[in-house]
Amino acid sequence: MISAIPFLLPLFFQLGFGWSAAQAGVIIIALFLGNLGIKPFTTPMMRRWGIRTVLLIALPMSAAGLLGMAALQSTTALPIMVALLAISGIFRSVGFSAYNSVAFADVPTDRMTHANTLHATLQELGAGLGIAVGALLVRVGDPVSAALGLSDTPATAYRVAFVLLALLLLAPLVEAIIMPRSAGGAVTGRQ
Numbered sequence: 001m002i003s004a005i006p007f008l009l010p011l012f013f014q015l016g017f018g019w020s021a022a023q024a025g026v027i028i029i030a031l032f033l034g035n036l037g038i039k040p041f042t043t044p045m046m047r048r049w050g051i052r053t054v055l056l057i058a059l060p061m062s063a064a065g066l067l068g069m070a071a072l073q074s075t076t077a078l079p080i081m082v083a084l085l086a087i088s089g090i091f092r093s094v095g096f097s098a099y100n101s102v103a104f105a106d107v108p109t110d111r112m113t114h115a116n117t118l119h120a121t122l123q124e125l126g127a128g129l130g131i132a133v134g135a136l137l138v139r140v141g142d143p144v145s146a147a148l149g150l151s152d153t154p155a156t157a158y159r160v161a162f163v164l165l166a167l168l169l170l171a172p173l174v175e176a177i178i179m180p181r182s183a184g185g186a187v188t189g190r191q
Helices: 004-017 021-037 039-049 051-071 078-103 109-147 154-168 170-178
Strands: none
Touching (some): 004 051, 004 078, 004 109, 004 154, 021 039, 039 078, 051 078, 051 154, 051 170, 078 109
């Protein structure tokens, strides 16, 4: 679902707020700056607190970021939008890094090449599915918003999609809750 956000946000800004593609693209940079800016700190965080704890923080914060995106208005102050997108990018990146790290935690060295190939293939499949799910949720957003009596604007379907994406984050959150505290210790150096 991580790939749904960079797909939906520019469309939300263009179709929902009436922004140009250039305006929407420029503000999306904040999402990726947050994403990239936290990268040097993700491994130290996982080593210090463990993958499980990092996920237990990153997943709810990512959901909160999605809910924040759903609440955005065309009149929202630009610094608030930029801060929300940057913080969302930070927590998406932290969660993504934690999941990528734990994916290889129990793989024997002699099988690492095959595991890496499978993981890369599944990531590409997941990216495409994330975009497809995002598009489907926007499509579902129209009848859901009509059933709930929400405003009939182009932005409403995207708002519903962001809320539904936040709800979908409950599945990996449940996984993180039941994950052993020591999960991924072999790859983070934390036992």
